[in-house]
Amino acid sequence: MPKEVLLLYSSQARYRVPREILFWLTVACTLALVALTATVIALSPRCLSWWQASPVYQVYPRSFKDSDGDGVGDLKGIMEQLDHFQYLNIKSVWVSPFYRSPMKDFGYDVEDFRDIDPLFGTMKDFEDLLAEMHNKGLKLIMDFIPNHTSDRHRWFNLSRTRDPHYKDYYVWTDCNATGPKPNNWVSVFGNSSWTYDEVRGQCYLHQFLKEQPDLNFRNPHVRKEMTDIIHFWLGKGVDGFRMDAVKHILEAAHLRDEPQVDLTKPPGSVTSEWDLHHDYTTSQLGLHDLLRDWRAEMDTYSREPGRYRFMVTESYDYHEVDKTMMYYGTPQVKESDFPFNFYLMDLPQNTSGAWVQHLVQLWMANMPKGQWPNWVVGNHDKPRIASSAGWTYIRVINMLLLTLPGTPTTYYGEEIGMENINVTDSQIQDPAGKHNASASRDPERSPMQWSDGMNAGFNNISNSTWLPVHPDYSSINVEVQKKDEGSVLSQYRYLSGLRQSELAFQRGWFCYVYADASVFSYLREMDGLDRAFLMVLNFGKESAITDLSSVSELPDQLMVLMSTKHINNGKVFPKSRIPTEAGEGLVLQYSTHTHFNPSHLGQCYVSEKACYLGVVDILYKC
Secondary structure, three states, X not given: OOHHHHHHHHOOOOOHHHHHHHHHHHHHHHHHHHXXXXXXXXXXXXXXXXXXXXXXXXXXXXXHOOOOOOOOOOHHHHHHOHHHHHHOOOOEEEEOOOEEOOOOOOOOOOOEEEEEOOOOOOHHHHHHHHHHHHHOOOEEEEEEOOOEOOOOOXXXXXXXXXXXXXXXXXXXXXXXXXXXXXXXXXXXXXXXXXXXXXXXXXXXXXXXXXXXXXXXXXXXXXXXXXXHHHHHHHHHOOOEXXXXXXXXXXXXXXXXXXXXOOOOOOHXXXXXXXXXXXXXXXXXXXXHHHHHXXXXXXXXXXXXXXXXXXXXXXXXOOOOHHHHHHHHEOOOOEOOOEEOOOHHHHHHHOOOHHHHHHHHHXXXXXXXXXXXXXXXXXXXXXXXXXXXXXXXXXXXHHHHHHHOOOEEEEEOOOOOOOOXXXXXXXXXXXHHXXXXXXXXXXXXXXXXXXXXXXXXXXXXXXXXXXXXXOHHHHOOOHHHHHOOOOOHHHHHHHHHHHHHHOHHHHHOEEEEEEEOOOEEEEEEEOOOOOEEEEEEEEOOOOOEEEOOOOOOOOOOEEEEEEEOOHHHOOOEEEOOOEEEOOOOEXXXXXXXOOOXXXXXHOOEEOOOOOOOOHHHHHHHHO
16 A cells, blocks of 8 residues: 555544654653663662682692692692682682692792693693683682792793893893892892802892792783783683782883892891892883783683683782782773782781771772772781781681671681691701791791591692691591581681671771771671671680670661680670670671661662662662
């Protein structure tokens, strides 16, 4: 039928005006619904990424699980214990170095960045481990060590013979075998950062061991080499990198002496890194540009749906927290997802509630707006927290770690309260302790205690372990603690599950309510939810009664959801008299019947803006 005829008859149709009104009403409603949906999406909090939703668990591969009986942990050993991570509600696993290495610094001296050291297995073992981790919903973070290589690396051997392409891959300068060093720079491990090489006839820089020469990142070929290595492992499917010792990557080209801390000491007495202000060997101009370039390279792999690639930087500037915060990047340019927060490692210096609040506040008050916090209490370079702070406090420290806002990091064994071992001079393995036993890091690297069987279950094939097993392994081990509801392991698992299931802990408000010589107390609450949590943690040396009657937002009675003193679970305490023993932590829950007003409670933080519309409650569960 021609258009002209249709137009002729359509003008005579019945109900034409009502139909037009209905049509335009439908259009208006559709547009309003689209606008409402867009508003809901804009106001709703983002889903947490995998590195935010789960604690990060550090595996030190030499010490985790030995599958072949040679006394050293390996990649197959890690695969044998993947169920342990799932038992702990952990999704993110950071594995310390397993590159091919002469092991002068136990893997941090890399001979080949694209190969696995035979001590830990083969590339196929790694690929099998990664595939099985992904099958189980686990993410693998590996160490990336950009500052230096091993002196056995092919690049160094070519550089010391002045190969035209590789001659400037490392930091070289003129000196002679018997004369003074080029400057007063000192290695992290002590004494001069310069070593004379007889083959080249010059000195090379090493900010760590002399077997770990520093790469020259002012050479564009070096930058490309290291970027290609990032691509190599991302191509394999790894989920992220922990960037090691990043503040050392660049050094001043002028090689001037660094200023001494104590000007009254003669220059020849400078033998420790603590003797100098590191104005020319750390945090140099251009460092953050390099890290942001690597971040951009990683982001190209993050475009794959559900495969975000995570980047954490390791840099510790205790007296210059602003320098640490720079690793977050800027509002315009992204850098690391977070720099590791080591401030809680200073907790043993003063076990008190006020001191713990100070360490927490040091990070929260300086963190750039909109960024994500994180917390670390132990790693492979520091004494175990159960030894340095004392066994009494391991449970309350784990409770602090898992209930603060942000991402906690757990060093293997902290979930069962492992302590340092005593290592005799003849047993020392760590190169840092060969000439100075007190500097050895072996005590915190003892084999993981899985059971009360042979070698604590670390190795049930031979009676060989690279370091001694702690003598308390018969009572402090995973198998025994699984059977005890009040054990350190059971409490860790419960808290990790609580953190995963409760939005108030994942992304809710965090507010200080009390701190004194014993107790540190804070709230975790999220607008729109009717269940909130009060934390009362006793880091002091004696029992305490905490009076929170001045906190009007709290109800008069509070129920103990969990106590590190297992017998207190389920008890109800008045807010004016909340008792805790030394080393005890409480999670108390309460219902919120009125809108929470954080302005009444001093310093408060929130990581995400909550949406109050009931229609988007489902978005909280994504």
